[in-house]
Amino acid sequence: MTRETIKEHFIALQNSIVLALENADTKGKFKTDLWERSEGGGGITKVIENGFVLEKGGVNFSAVYGSLSNNVAELLHVNPDSFFATGVSIVIHPNNPFVPIIHMNIRYFELENGEYWFGGGIDLTPHYIDEVQAKFFHKSIKAICDKFDSEFYLKFKTWADSYFYITHRQETRGIGGIFFDRLNELNTQLTKERLFDFVMELGHSFAPIYTHLMQLNSNKEFSEANRRWQLLRRGRYVEFNLIYDRGTRFGLETGGRIESILMSLPLLASWEYDVKVEPESQESFTLNLLKQNIDWCN
Amino acid sequence: MTRETIKEHFIALQNSIVLALENADTKGKFKTDLWERSEGGGGITKVIENGFVLEKGGVNFSAVYGSLSNNVAELLHVNPDSFFATGVSIVIHPNNPFVPIIHMNIRYFELENGEYWFGGGIDLTPHYIDEVQAKFFHKSIKAICDKFDSEFYLKFKTWADSYFYITHRQETRGIGGIFFDRLNELNTQLTKERLFDFVMELGHSFAPIYTHLMQLNSNKEFSEANRRWQLLRRGRYVEFNLIYDRGTRFGLETGGRIESILMSLPLLASWEYDVKVEPESQESFTLNLLKQNIDWCN
Numbered sequence: 001m002t003r004e005t006i007k008e009h010f011i012a013l014q015n016s017i018v019l020a021l022e023n024a025d026t027k028g029k030f031k032t033d034l035w036e037r038s039e040g041g042g043g044i045t046k047v048i049e050n051g052f053v054l055e056k057g058g059v060n061f062s063a064v065y066g067s068l069s070n071n072v073a074e075l076l077h078v079n080p081d082s083f084f085a086t087g088v089s090i091v092i093h094p095n096n097p098f099v100p101i102i103h104m105n106i107r108y109f110e111l112e113n114g115e116y117w118f119g120g121g122i123d124l125t126p127h128y129i130d131e132v133q134a135k136f137f138h139k140s141i142k143a144i145c146d147k148f149d150s151e152f153y154l155k156f157k158t159w160a161d162s163y164f165y166i167t168h169r170q171e172t173r174g175i176g177g178i179f180f181d182r183l184n185e186l187n188t189q190l191t192k193e194r195l196f197d198f199v200m201e202l203g204h205s206f207a208p209i210y211t212h213l214m215q216l217n218s219n220k221e222f223s224e225a226n227r228r229w230q231l232l233r234r235g236r237y238v239e240f241n242l243i244y245d246r247g248t249r250f251g252l253e254t255g256g257r258i259e260s261i262l263m264s265l266p267l268l269a270s271w272e273y274d275v276k277v278e279p280e281s282q283e284s285f286t287l288n289l290l291k292q293n294i295d296w297c298n
Numbered sequence: 299m300t301r302e303t304i305k306e307h308f309i310a311l312q313n314s315i316v317l318a319l320e321n322a323d324t325k326g327k328f329k330t331d332l333w334e335r336s337e338g339g340g341g342i343t344k345v346i347e348n349g350f351v352l353e354k355g356g357v358n359f360s361a362v363y364g365s366l367s368n369n370v371a372e373l374l375h376v377n378p379d380s381f382f383a384t385g386v387s388i389v390i391h392p393n394n395p396f397v398p399i400i401h402m403n404i405r406y407f408e409l410e411n412g413e414y415w416f417g418g419g420i421d422l423t424p425h426y427i428d429e430v431q432a433k434f435f436h437k438s439i440k441a442i443c444d445k446f447d448s449e450f451y452l453k454f455k456t457w458a459d460s461y462f463y464i465t466h467r468q469e470t471r472g473i474g475g476i477f478f479d480r481l482n483e484l485n486t487q488l489t490k491e492r493l494f495d496f497v498m499e500l501g502h503s504f505a506p507i508y509t510h511l512m513q514l515n516s517n518k519e520f521s522e523a524n525r526r527w528q529l530l531r532r533g534r535y536v537e538f539n540l541i542y543d544r545g546t547r548f549g550l551e552t553g554g555r556i557e558s559i560l561m562s563l564p565l566l567a568s569w570e571y572d573v574k575v576e577p578e579s580q581e582s583f584t585l586n587l588l589k590q591n592i593d594w595c596n
Contacts, residue, residue, distance in 0.1 A: 265569035
């Protein structure tokens with residue numbers, strides 16, 4: 001299981017997801033940008049704008065290497081050493097407010113001294129929560145986790161609830177999903193090969209899960225009030241990504257490629273002062289479910 | 299010069315600015331919200347939305363007191379003690395892309411042990427930089443500074459260039475202005491009364507400066523391309539406020555009133571992937587001036 005093998009599988013995954021999304025969108029095409037990092041490595045950024053279903057999104061691959069600065073080593077709680085890091089990151093903002101925002105990331109990190117780990121996660125941010133679809137999402141993820149370790153889903157679901165939390169709003173970002181980091185053969189029951197299989201299976205689940213949600217919702221009619229609510233929820237997404245998201249902040253602080261990192265921000269977002277929602281409305285129903293520790297698999 | 303006096307003058311300033319802005323806007327009215335802080339004190343938030351010239355903005359007053367937590371004391375580099383803090387904060391986002399965004403803040407902080415300081419600043423963020431207006435802005439501020447200390451303008455202008463900087467974009471937020479903090483009679487040539495006069499004179503300069511810029515620009519015709527550029531520049535403003543602005547982050551971390559803190563965010567902002575501007579365009583001209591250390595008073 002060399003870094004080259006992992007990298008090649010990640011690139012193949014990126015391509016297969018892009019094809020599946022273009023196919024489901026029926027109109028939009030991803031644009032490809034190759035970029036190099038002066039200190040070593042680079043990436044392939046694939047961005048869609050103005051699709052039929054997808055308003056804006058990115059499916060990004062990167063593989064970078066070099067020396068960890070003391071600063072970054074401290075952030076990661078490891079000794080300064082030569083490192084290699086590769087991953088696939090996705091954020092999608094759809095046009096129709098009834099199609100959820102989605103994010104997925106899988107990553108592999110390796111130090112010269114042989115230490116390595118896998119990390120990643122997938123989480124869903126519906127502008128309007130549909131309980132049936134929320135359960136479909138969580139159960140799909142749980143089925144993958146269960147194939148590898150019966151404790152993964154609950155552990156990583158709890159981790160996602162805690163990670164994707166907008167503290168100052170006292171709201172979760174959406175309905176969560178799973179989040180995990182620093183997995184290796186020392187802290188799991190799995191070999192490196194099995195952990196790799198786990199992140200790849202998660203990666204390959206992205207397109208079928210999300211294209212299903214696109215198909216279920218993208219032809220629903222929506223009002224100006226629905227669109228306004230969507231832009232407000234996107235404002236929360238921006239708040240999370242710029243204030244809390246470790247990947248974003250780590251990228252900005254370590255001089256990553258800005259346009260690839262900030263592809264996660266929506267084409268349009270809105271902030272209004274002190275928005276109140278109608279009791280019993282769809283908006284109020286959604287807000288009431290933006291909480292940690294909801295069991296979506298019962 | 300008691301805290302009560304300072305507080306009363308700040309409230310009177312807030313009211314006079316609101317009146318001047320409503321008068322210049324001709325349509326919009328500010329909405330007033332009083333709020334209390336459970337640990338002591340509170341504020342008066344005044345927000346305008348959907349004015350004729352002003353799309354969204356806030357003119358906020360607060361006066362809070364209590365015990366500094368160890369955390370906050372450490373952030374401020376002072377010993378934990380009882381504190382009192384009061385200030386006026388303004389951010390205005392106009393409708394017309396040729397009217398600049400503006401921000402002003404003046405504040406007073408006092409510890410039980412008698413230590414105190416004044417802080418504040420004013421800075422302008424034109425979506426399109428007009429050199430004549432940029433000079434008018436800086437010269438107006440310099441004239442106030444010069445009345446109190448001939449070194450203030452250059453010192454505080456340099457401070458603003460460094461503070462209002464979006465590191466990951468390698469851009470200043472706008473054309474800057476002045477920024478200062480921790481001024482007291484020990485580190486300036488001025489008495490507490492004169493320092494108070496300085497921040498009040500700065501505060502009273504806000505309305506005449508900004509209403510002049512409103513009047514010069516708010517009837518200019520603009521295209522969809524100008525509006526699109528405005529929303530992209532507002533995206534940068536959001537990035538600065540959520541990632542770097544110490545007031546915002548301090549407020550969020552210490553449990554301030556979220557809706558008052560985040561009134562600084564625009565009604566609409568936009569992010570597009572890897573935007574390129576035409577050479578020789580107005581947009582390119584503006585980007586070339588988003589740099590530190592430009593002398594706007596020559």
